[in-house]
Structure formats: C-alpha cells, structure tokens
Amino acid sequence: MNKLNSKIPEGPLAQKWSNYKDHINLVNPANKRKLDIIVVGTGLAGASAAASLGALGFKVKAFCYQDSSRRAHSIAAQGGINASKNYQNDGDSVYRLFYDTIKGGDYRAREANVYRLAEVSGNIIDQSVALGVPFAREYGGLLDNRSFGGAQVSRTFYARGQTGQQLLLGAYSALSRQVKLGNVELFERHEMLDVVLVEGRARGIIARNLVDGNIERYSAHAVILATGGYGNVFFLSTNAMGSNTTAIWKAFKRGALFGNPCFTQIHPTCIPVHGDYQSKLTLMSESLRNDGRIWVPKRKEDVEALRHGKMKPKDISEENRDYYLERRYPAFGNLVPRDVASRAAKERCDAGFGVGETGLAVFLDFAASIKRLGKSTIEERYGNLFQMYYKIVNEDPYENPMMIYPAVHYTMGGLWVDYELQSTIPGLFVAGEANFSDHGANRLGASALMQGLADGYFVLPYTMQNYLADQINVPRFKTDLPEFDAAESAVNAQIQKLMNIKGNKTADHFHKQLGKIMWEYVGMGRNKAGLEKAVEQIRQVKADFWKDLKIPGETTELNPELEKAGRIADFLELGELMAMDALNREESCGGHFREEYQTPEGEAMRNDEKYMYVAAWEFKGENSVPEMHKEALKYESIEVKQRNYK
Amino acid sequence: MNFTLKIWRQKNAKAKGKFVTYKLNDISSNCSFLEMLDILNEQLVLKGDEPVAFDHDCREGICGTCSLYINGHPHGPDTAVTTCQLHMRKFRDGDTIVVEPWRAKPFPVIKDLIVNxxxxxxxxxxxxxxxxxxxxxxxxxxxxxxxxxxxxxxxxxxxxxxxxxxxxxxxxxxxxxxxxxxxxxxxxxxxxxxxxxxxxxxxxxxxxxxxxxxxxxxxxxxxxxxxxxxxxxxxxxxxxxxxxxxxxxxxxxxxxxx
The missing domain is CATH 1.10.1060.10 (Alpha-helical ferredoxin)
Known part of the structure; x- marks a missing residue:
C-alpha cells in the first residue's frame, strides 16, 4: 500500500486551489469554539496560524520554548519576502514566481503546492501592511521592491534588513490580540517532547515546562507543528541556539514520514568561522548581492600578499580580480541562487584563491556601489547589516570589502505533508520550515518568509476546517487517557536515562563532534565513501554520547544542559538519516551535490529518470533501518530542464 | 585575555542570590561575551558545578532574548549592541567584570541571570x-x-x-x-x-x-x-x-x- 497520498486537487494548475476551497467541508461558528487546536512554535508559520485560527473562533493553545512568542527565529530573517505583485511592471506574475520557485528548487518540489504558494503570496503583503508592517516605501508612498537570487524581476518586499522581525512582530501582534480576545492561550518556555496519538490521530502533546521542569499534558482535536528547521544538526549554523529538531523528530518516531532529510541549504554569504569557541554563524543578507560584487584575487601571489598583510584588497587592480560569479553566470551574475553561489565560493577556495586567515573566505565588495550611489544610499539600504558586520569582525565594510563564506542556513527537508499540509499522522499538520513542501532541493532567497506566512495565514485556516469538519461531535479530550500516560512515561524515562549517564563530557562536546562530521561529509560536497564514513562515525558519537554525557543539576528546575542534551540525542539520530538519504540519492540537485554527479562545468547533474521523487522515510523502530517511500513528482505545467543561470 | 568575573547566582525565584567570583583565562579577544560565558560554563560543568543560567537565542542581536547588566550597563559597555554582539576586545586584559540580571520589580529573577x-x-x-x-x-x-x-x-x-x-x-x-x-x-x-x-x-x-x-x-x-x-x-x-x-x-x- 502506498502511504503517500498527496491529495492534489483535480483541475488545471491555476484552478486547483480555488476548486479545493470551493469544495471543502467547513465548520460553523458555534462548533468552532468547541474544537481545540495545539500550535507548537510561534515563528511566522506558527504565529500566523494560531492568530488566524483563533480569529476564526477555534480555541488555540500555542507553545514556544522561548521566553516570549515574539522571539522565534523567523525574527532573524533579514532581506525580504517575495510576492508576485508585479508592482514594478517588470514582467512578474503568479506563474513566473511559481516557475522561478520550481526551477530554483531544481525540479524537486510539488507543482500544485508551489503554485498555491505563488497565488497567495500577494495576500501576505496586503495582510502584513494591514497589521502595520512598515515595509520600505518609495517617495510617492507606494511599496518599494528589491531583487533576490534566482529571479530576473524585483519582487522582494523588505523592511530595511529586518524584514523577518517586522513580519513576525506583525503576526505576533495579531496573536496578542487573539490572546486578549481569549481565543489563544500562550505557553512560553515550554518545549514539546512528544506528540500523543489516540486511535491513530494526533490528539495532544507532552511538553516540559522549562522553568520548573514539570512534564505537562495538553490535548486537542488537532496539532500543528511549526517548529522550524534542523540546521543546528551541523552545530554551527545561522539558526538560533535553541532551534532544534525534537518536535518533528518525535513525530517521525510516532509515524510521520520525513521528506528529503538531506536537502540542506548552505547560504553563500555568512561571516566566516574564526575560532573553535565559536557558537554560531551570522548571516549577511542575500540582499547585499544587489549592490555587492563577489570576487577573489586572480593571482596566487596576491592571495599570499593579502594573507601576510602586505597588501589590502583595494590595492588589487581590477584586471587582477576574479568576479567569478559574473564570469561564470553572466545572465544572473551575483544574483545566482544560493546553492550555485555557495558551490562557486567553495570551488575558488578549494583551488587556493580563498582569502582571510583560513583561506576560507571570499570578498563581497561595495566599493563600486558606494561610488555609484553614494555612501548614504548604501547606508540606508543595509546600514544595520554593515553595523552588525563591523561589531563582529571589527573591520569597517564601508572601507574594506566584507569577507564571507557559505554556512548552513535552512533545511528544505522536513516532515512529509500532503496538499493540506497534513502529515501521514491524521490530525498532525506541519507548517513552515518544519515541513518539506515547497522548496524542492533549494530554496530561493526571500521565500521562507513567504512560505511560513502562506501556510499560517492562508492555507491551514482552510485545510484544518476540512479535517475538523467531521470532528464536531468529538468532545474535548481528557489528558488522563492511557495514551497520555504512556507518552508521559516515555518522556520521563528518556530524561532519567540522560541524567543517569553521569559521564565526563558536556552536551556541547558531542554536538560539536556531530557538527564536524556533518559539515565534512554531509555538507556542500557529498560522495559515497564520505557518506558511508559519516554514518559510521555518527553511530560512534551516538554510542559515546549515551555512555559519557554529563548533565549537572536537577530535572525539576530550569536546566539548560538537560535541554541541550535532549535536543542533541535527536540530532544524532537525524544526522544518520540525512546521510542515508544523501547516499540513496545518486544524483546532484539543488543544495544536494554529489561529487560523482556533475557536468563537465561543475554544475549539478540531476537524474530525472531515477530520482524525480520525494524520498519519504518511515521510522521502523530503534536500531532498525527506516523504510523509504517514494512520491513521484509529475510536472504537467512546466518543462523540466537543466537549470541554467548563464 | 584573563578576566575575573563576579556573577549573580540565584537558584530560583524564591532563593536568595549572591555574587560568586570566577577566574577565566586565555580568552580570545574575538570571543563574544556569551561565548566567554559558554567557556566558563563548560569548565563549571566538567567540575561538576551548575553552569550559569543566562537567556540567549539568536546570537545576532535581533531576537531580544539576551540581557545581562554588565559593569553597570545593560548589554555592557559597547554602544548599540546587544550582549550577544558584545566582544571581549571591548574589555582590557585583567579586567574584573560584574554581571547581574535585569533589576526591576516587574521582571522577577527566574534563575541566575534569567528574568521573566x-x-x-x-x-x-x-x-x-x-x-x-x-x-x-x-x-x-x-x-x-x-x-x-x-x-x-x-x-x-x-x-x-x-x-x-x-x-x-x-x-x-x-x-x-x-x-x-x-x-x-x-x-x-x-x-x-x-x-x-x-x-x-x-x-x-x-x-x-x-x-x-x-x-x-x-x-x-x-x-x-x-x-x-x-x-x-x-x-x-x-x-x-x-x-x-x-x-x-x-x-x-x-x-x-x-
């Protein structure tokens, strides 16, 4: 039996979403207030879903591990949000945004979902403006746009370099209003540690109150996971320190399939690693590539002279600079998609042309733009990013070019969902980065915000009604059911097991070890031998972790080391699945680059005949090999080609 | 760089807090303030002590989670940065650094440097x-x-x-x-x-x-x-x-x- 029914509606692509909405079952207002929904995560997807469902009249409980729902990591998104408004009259349309997204994802995303995403993208801008998001404006009072990678139009809306912050604060304000109206109840400093299934449906969660360590039970008619991505499996990433996979990993272990776990986005423009005490990497927005030019020296002697401080970047003359993106991809230049830009940087550094102390950096240079537009224009556009760079690196980017290098940023993989954003567990919905759905093998810049808000504001309010319509006679759930007892016992058992190891190494020690393996073998370039080695080494780290971990303190109090340990236990299992998925996929596509499969020019070489599918993995028990299911991808409205940004 | 840290320790909201002094050596000037605390905590855990609890998340100055009242200044001596963006190069080798939680009645202490x-x-x-x-x-x-x-x-x-x-x-x-x-x-x-x-x-x-x-x-x-x-x-x-x-x-x- 095929477990994967994508439930794509009938009809031509452009009418699927309308057809779907016209024919779903709805819940009347009097019944909505009898139905409970749990939302885990309060980033763009979670906050917008909770606010929208609350506004419809459902009773929502929203959870986040942060001290306030306003602090979810969506807040750190810098550059912008895409929408096919065509305000610039430059040829944009719903179809073109759809096309760019499918192509950007290297033909590994589901057509119908992506079309819907492009279709509702404009509504997100309307909604956000109504909520008071202060997007950048032109002097005439209309909204301004900028360009992002993988597009030849300007469709990105932005609020300085803090677009994620402003969009999240918009969703958070809508959420706060629903709290006041009594439709949403917030649970901050709560971490979900398991999902509870009753008769095969998701009916609640077990969460740990991070302040007093209490293990608490919550029930609902349906559960939404909007817990973000799992980039922290690499230890160093642009994610927040607390970002983790635990919620979706526990759901995986309860039967939700995991789609394309190996699809990871390495962002080309981050501040390079500088020491082994480093705890995280900082992104420099892709928007900088609008006005910054990326280069390395053409001559090895200049590389040496720079490293020894005998020369400054501005001393290198134009003819001795290699603007390698402009050279290799004249049509898109510095605005090629992220996977392409990252690999190109790695290629130059591997060839010995990298700059900086470690040789693992390239220049992002604003001198030409400052000359053309003036310093004040650049300051207005990117001031906060330049300040951030200056504070971290202690070098003025108005004077010297920035030094940047790729870093782990986003995970396209996630829990498999159908067209309704429902996982393979009935009643368990997954939104935003936590699901696998819309970005294929590579996400375009400024599309994560779009997807998170599309899912929360405009998709889930419809699809959840369709699910809940036949649940109106199901009374509110009690949390004394045996299923809740069992789940709570399992959570307590794992916590005790972690505490009882009483070894000699900190949680971070194992996390760093895992991160090194992942970056080395499951990072930007992957090959069979390396991936096999990764699986073996991860298993070893996992074995050591369960033998030698040390957690101080008590379980019944705020205990950050215990929190970390629980998350790392799940990362160790996920890391192995990612390597397995990367091993299985014997092709290169988007961010997944198998070194064995490349064109003579070093571009990703897909194998559409064998791999045009979503790999959805099913948990088969501890220490058993997960089973892979395939969802074949069919492209009916788009011609599948080799991606070409030349 | 070497530092003497005087850090507010308080087991929970009800407990009485006090300053505890720690010595920390060989810190890179490029280390961020929170990375410095990570190093201290690693040492404390290995010794079997409880690490210093502090709030932090994005570590890029935007989530607003990190706090800390450092040498009499919220977010420390640098201007226009959060604690996570503060770097040790802003201090002098050998400095004594006093670290406290936010002090305000509407922000009660939860543990150590964490407030509600x-x-x-x-x-x-x-x-x-x-x-x-x-x-x-x-x-x-x-x-x-x-x-x-x-x-x-x-x-x-x-x-x-x-x-x-x-x-x-x-x-x-x-x-x-x-x-x-x-x-x-x-x-x-x-x-x-x-x-x-x-x-x-x-x-x-x-x-x-x-x-x-x-x-x-x-x-x-x-x-x-x-x-x-x-x-x-x-x-x-x-x-x-x-x-x-x-x-x-x-x-x-x-x-x-x-």
Whole structure:
C-alpha cells in the first residue's frame, strides 16, 4: 500500500486551489469554539496560524520554548519576502514566481503546492501592511521592491534588513490580540517532547515546562507543528541556539514520514568561522548581492600578499580580480541562487584563491556601489547589516570589502505533508520550515518568509476546517487517557536515562563532534565513501554520547544542559538519516551535490529518470533501518530542464 | 585575555542570590561575551558545578532574548549592541567584570541571570496591535504612506523588546518600550483608527504591572541596543493627552470566538 497520498486537487494548475476551497467541508461558528487546536512554535508559520485560527473562533493553545512568542527565529530573517505583485511592471506574475520557485528548487518540489504558494503570496503583503508592517516605501508612498537570487524581476518586499522581525512582530501582534480576545492561550518556555496519538490521530502533546521542569499534558482535536528547521544538526549554523529538531523528530518516531532529510541549504554569504569557541554563524543578507560584487584575487601571489598583510584588497587592480560569479553566470551574475553561489565560493577556495586567515573566505565588495550611489544610499539600504558586520569582525565594510563564506542556513527537508499540509499522522499538520513542501532541493532567497506566512495565514485556516469538519461531535479530550500516560512515561524515562549517564563530557562536546562530521561529509560536497564514513562515525558519537554525557543539576528546575542534551540525542539520530538519504540519492540537485554527479562545468547533474521523487522515510523502530517511500513528482505545467543561470 | 568575573547566582525565584567570583583565562579577544560565558560554563560543568543560567537565542542581536547588566550597563559597555554582539576586545586584559540580571520589580529573577519579561507581552496584549482578522484586506498599495512616515515608523518598530530600557532606568520605567510600539503604529494610517484606545490601554497596563514613571533622564535611549529615540516618548505623551484620558470605548469583541 502506498502511504503517500498527496491529495492534489483535480483541475488545471491555476484552478486547483480555488476548486479545493470551493469544495471543502467547513465548520460553523458555534462548533468552532468547541474544537481545540495545539500550535507548537510561534515563528511566522506558527504565529500566523494560531492568530488566524483563533480569529476564526477555534480555541488555540500555542507553545514556544522561548521566553516570549515574539522571539522565534523567523525574527532573524533579514532581506525580504517575495510576492508576485508585479508592482514594478517588470514582467512578474503568479506563474513566473511559481516557475522561478520550481526551477530554483531544481525540479524537486510539488507543482500544485508551489503554485498555491505563488497565488497567495500577494495576500501576505496586503495582510502584513494591514497589521502595520512598515515595509520600505518609495517617495510617492507606494511599496518599494528589491531583487533576490534566482529571479530576473524585483519582487522582494523588505523592511530595511529586518524584514523577518517586522513580519513576525506583525503576526505576533495579531496573536496578542487573539490572546486578549481569549481565543489563544500562550505557553512560553515550554518545549514539546512528544506528540500523543489516540486511535491513530494526533490528539495532544507532552511538553516540559522549562522553568520548573514539570512534564505537562495538553490535548486537542488537532496539532500543528511549526517548529522550524534542523540546521543546528551541523552545530554551527545561522539558526538560533535553541532551534532544534525534537518536535518533528518525535513525530517521525510516532509515524510521520520525513521528506528529503538531506536537502540542506548552505547560504553563500555568512561571516566566516574564526575560532573553535565559536557558537554560531551570522548571516549577511542575500540582499547585499544587489549592490555587492563577489570576487577573489586572480593571482596566487596576491592571495599570499593579502594573507601576510602586505597588501589590502583595494590595492588589487581590477584586471587582477576574479568576479567569478559574473564570469561564470553572466545572465544572473551575483544574483545566482544560493546553492550555485555557495558551490562557486567553495570551488575558488578549494583551488587556493580563498582569502582571510583560513583561506576560507571570499570578498563581497561595495566599493563600486558606494561610488555609484553614494555612501548614504548604501547606508540606508543595509546600514544595520554593515553595523552588525563591523561589531563582529571589527573591520569597517564601508572601507574594506566584507569577507564571507557559505554556512548552513535552512533545511528544505522536513516532515512529509500532503496538499493540506497534513502529515501521514491524521490530525498532525506541519507548517513552515518544519515541513518539506515547497522548496524542492533549494530554496530561493526571500521565500521562507513567504512560505511560513502562506501556510499560517492562508492555507491551514482552510485545510484544518476540512479535517475538523467531521470532528464536531468529538468532545474535548481528557489528558488522563492511557495514551497520555504512556507518552508521559516515555518522556520521563528518556530524561532519567540522560541524567543517569553521569559521564565526563558536556552536551556541547558531542554536538560539536556531530557538527564536524556533518559539515565534512554531509555538507556542500557529498560522495559515497564520505557518506558511508559519516554514518559510521555518527553511530560512534551516538554510542559515546549515551555512555559519557554529563548533565549537572536537577530535572525539576530550569536546566539548560538537560535541554541541550535532549535536543542533541535527536540530532544524532537525524544526522544518520540525512546521510542515508544523501547516499540513496545518486544524483546532484539543488543544495544536494554529489561529487560523482556533475557536468563537465561543475554544475549539478540531476537524474530525472531515477530520482524525480520525494524520498519519504518511515521510522521502523530503534536500531532498525527506516523504510523509504517514494512520491513521484509529475510536472504537467512546466518543462523540466537543466537549470541554467548563464 | 584573563578576566575575573563576579556573577549573580540565584537558584530560583524564591532563593536568595549572591555574587560568586570566577577566574577565566586565555580568552580570545574575538570571543563574544556569551561565548566567554559558554567557556566558563563548560569548565563549571566538567567540575561538576551548575553552569550559569543566562537567556540567549539568536546570537545576532535581533531576537531580544539576551540581557545581562554588565559593569553597570545593560548589554555592557559597547554602544548599540546587544550582549550577544558584545566582544571581549571591548574589555582590557585583567579586567574584573560584574554581571547581574535585569533589576526591576516587574521582571522577577527566574534563575541566575534569567528574568521573566512576560510583562512586556502583557502590555502588547493590552492593545499593541491593529485589530484586523486574516483575509479580506485591500491591496497593499491602496494605502499611500509617505516614505518619511514609514521610515519613522520603522525606526520605532526596530525595538527588540529586550528590556534594557527598563533595566537602565532608575525608576524601572517601561516608557521607551511602550512608546516605541505606540509610535510605530500611530505613525501609520492603518494604526490611526484605534490609536486613542491603544495608547490608553497600553499605558494603563504598564502602570498596573508596576513599571515606574519617566523622569526624562534619557538613560533608556543611551542604553538601548537599537537606539530607539526618546522622541517616541514625547510622541506617546501627545497621543495620550490627545486621547482624552478615560475616553476609551468599551469594546464588543470583533471577529473570532463571538
């Protein structure tokens, strides 16, 4: 039996979403207030879903591990949000945004979902403006746009370099209003540690109150996971320190399939690693590539002279600079998609042309733009990013070019969902980065915000009604059911097991070890031998972790080391699945680059005949090999080609 | 670099706290302040002691989670940065560094350097929003907003809700935080419709939660990591006076859960 029914509606692509909405079952207002929904995560997807469902009249409980729902990591998104408004009259349309997204994802995303995403993208801008998001404006009072990678139009809306912050604060304000109206109840400093299934449906969660360590039970008619991505499996990433996979990993272990776990986005423009005490990497927005030019020296002697401080970047003359993106991809230049830009940087550094102390950096240079537009224009556009760079690196980017290098940023993989954003567990919905759905093998810049808000504001309010319509006679759930007892016992058992190891190494020690393996073998370039080695080494780290971990303190109090340990236990299992998925996929596509499969020019070489599918993995028990299911991808409205940004 | 750290340790909300002194050696000047604390904690854990609990998350100055009152300054001695962006090169080798939690009655200590800032969320819930439900919204370009207004609004909206303004204020006033939200929304045409109710509801909640009064010392602006200007407080005062205190209308809940 095929477990994967994508439930794509009938009809031509452009009418699927309308057809779907016209024919779903709805819940009347009097019944909505009898139905409970749990939302885990309060980033763009979670906050917008909770606010929208609350506004419809459902009773929502929203959870986040942060001290306030306003602090979810969506807040750190810098550059912008895409929408096919065509305000610039430059040829944009719903179809073109759809096309760019499918192509950007290297033909590994589901057509119908992506079309819907492009279709509702404009509504997100309307909604956000109504909520008071202060997007950048032109002097005439209309909204301004900028360009992002993988597009030849300007469709990105932005609020300085803090677009994620402003969009999240918009969703958070809508959420706060629903709290006041009594439709949403917030649970901050709560971490979900398991999902509870009753008769095969998701009916609640077990969460740990991070302040007093209490293990608490919550029930609902349906559960939404909007817990973000799992980039922290690499230890160093642009994610927040607390970002983790635990919620979706526990759901995986309860039967939700995991789609394309190996699809990871390495962002080309981050501040390079500088020491082994480093705890995280900082992104420099892709928007900088609008006005910054990326280069390395053409001559090895200049590389040496720079490293020894005998020369400054501005001393290198134009003819001795290699603007390698402009050279290799004249049509898109510095605005090629992220996977392409990252690999190109790695290629130059591997060839010995990298700059900086470690040789693992390239220049992002604003001198030409400052000359053309003036310093004040650049300051207005990117001031906060330049300040951030200056504070971290202690070098003025108005004077010297920035030094940047790729870093782990986003995970396209996630829990498999159908067209309704429902996982393979009935009643368990997954939104935003936590699901696998819309970005294929590579996400375009400024599309994560779009997807998170599309899912929360405009998709889930419809699809959840369709699910809940036949649940109106199901009374509110009690949390004394045996299923809740069992789940709570399992959570307590794992916590005790972690505490009882009483070894000699900190949680971070194992996390760093895992991160090194992942970056080395499951990072930007992957090959069979390396991936096999990764699986073996991860298993070893996992074995050591369960033998030698040390957690101080008590379980019944705020205990950050215990929190970390629980998350790392799940990362160790996920890391192995990612390597397995990367091993299985014997092709290169988007961010997944198998070194064995490349064109003579070093571009990703897909194998559409064998791999045009979503790999959805099913948990088969501890220490058993997960089973892979395939969802074949069919492209009916788009011609599948080799991606070409030349 | 070598440092002597005097850090506030407090087991939980009820326990009595005290300063504990730690020596920390061989710290790189490129290390961030929180990475320095990570190193200290690693050493403490390996010795079998409890690590110092502190709030942090994005570590890039935007989530507003990190706090810390360092040598008498919220977010430390550097200007326009949060603690996570503060680097050890801002200190001198051999320095003694005193680290405390935010001190304000509405922000009770949870553990060590972690405080409860839920009061800020309550102020927003009291009225820091525009009352629109999802959907049925006119085109975004249907409202023209002069660039200048949008820019001023954005200046105020940049607040990260960290609470440094309260920690910096000798009265533990939350005026800058509240004023930033009031200004952000009042400067936009979308926010004008309920501006009068909003400012009253937020100010009332702020007072109710025990935040102090503003005496115009300007410490909040000086210590704000996002350099939110106190002109916002003047704007809020104008809004508040213009709102005719006590004129707030009783509301029948619109949308949702009726």
């Amino acid at each position: 800032r839920n009061a800020f969320d309550q102020i927003i819930q009291a009225g820091g929003f525009i009352s629109v439900n999802t959907g049925g919204i006119p085109d975004a370009n249907a409202i023209l907003i002069p660039k200048e207004d949008a820019d001023y609004s954005m200046d105020a909206a940049a607040c990260i809700g960290c609470g440094a303004c309260v920690a910096a204020c000798k009265n533990a006033s939350a005026m800058l935080f509240v004023a930033a939200k009031v200004s952000h929304l009042a400067l936009l045409p979308q926010g004008k419709a309920e501006a009068s109710d909003r400012v009253q509801a937020m100010v009332r909640k702020m007072d109710e939660l025990g935040f102090g009064n503003c005496t115009n010392t300007g410490a909040c602006e000086a210590e704000c990591p996002k350099q939110i200007s106190i002109t916002n407080i003047a704007r809020m005062n104008r809004e508040f006076l213009g709102a005719k205190v006590g004129s707030q209308k009783k509301r029948v809940s619109s949308g949702g859960g009726f």
